[in-house]
Amino acid sequence: MDQPSELASIMRVLHDEATERKGTLEAGEMAVANSQLIFKMITAKPTEPHMVGPAFEPHAQAFIASYGQLNVAEDIQGQIEAHNNLVKSCVACHMNFCQGPIPRIEKLYVQ
Numbered sequence: 001m002d003q004p005s006e007l008a009s010i011m012r013v014l015h016d017e018a019t020e021r022k023g024t025l026e027a028g029e030m031a032v033a034n035s036q037l038i039f040k041m042i043t044a045k046p047t048e049p050h051m052v053g054p055a056f057e058p059h060a061q062a063f064i065a066s067y068g069q070l071n072v073a074e075d076i077q078g079q080i081e082a083h084n085n086l087v088k089s090c091v092a093c094h095m096n097f098c099q100g101p102i103p104r105i106e107k108l109y110v111q
């Protein structure tokens with residue numbers, strides 16, 4: 001298999017992290033969100049140059065802001081809301097740049 005791009009590698013880690021956080025929240029526990037990779041998203045190299053564009057950075061900034069809300073949440077319910085908002089910002093960027101993974105991303109919502 002081809003080597004994933006820098007951006008794709010970051011995405012895989014973020015996807016795994018969000019899957020784990022979903023499990024933690026569903027088990028009724030608070031999750032820790034301390035990824036530094038989110039800040040690398042903005043400059044990471046994509047597989048193809050057209051995969052990012054002028055709207056990419058604002059989406060990435062919105063994502064980073066949503067991510068910060070995970071740690072502002074004071075209880076599980078608040079963190080579930082913050083998690084679901086974050087998943088929304090994953091989907092929002094993907095609608096513009098990379099539609100393929102959206103069905104997988106939508107599975108990350110905590111009901």
Ligand code: HEC
Nearest residue numbers: 005007008011015046047051059060063090093097098101
């Ligand atoms: C700012 C835009 C943006 C945000 C926010 C974003 N993504 Fe992505 N994502 C992309 C782009 C662009 C690619 C294609 C990267 C490539 O192939 O180089 C991608 C690729 C992926 C992939 C496929 C990786 C692979 O194996 O090729 C998955 C899965 C993914 N994203 C999940 C997520 C999840 C989960 C979130 C939220 C936690 C998220 N993304 C947030 C833009 C974004």
